[in-house]
Amino acid sequence: MNNNKAFVGERLFLHLLDHTYYAHILPPLPKTKASRVAEVEEDLRDLLAKCGAALKNAAPQLKQLLDGFGSKAA
Numbered sequence: 001m002n003n004n005k006a007f008v009g010e011r012l013f014l015h016l017l018d019h020t021y022y023a024h025i026l027p028p029l030p031k032t033k034a035s036r037v038a039e040v041e042e043d044l045r046d047l048l049a050k051c052g053a054a055l056k057n058a059a060p061q062l063k064q065l066l067d068g069f070g071s072k073a074a
Helices: 010-017 036-073
Strands: none
Touching: 010 036
């Protein structure tokens, strides 16, 4: 479904669901030489970067929406 490319935060997601009811349906974690902490930090950096970019792109629309609410209240 995703061309065998990891999605942003996939390792973090898999770590969170490890040892849960859903663990048996999850794909195995890719083997890396990095420590688990380094992998989680990398995933969090990627996730925060994606979230920051999405918020930056949505800011003009949010401002326009808030301005619209302000003009209706007056």
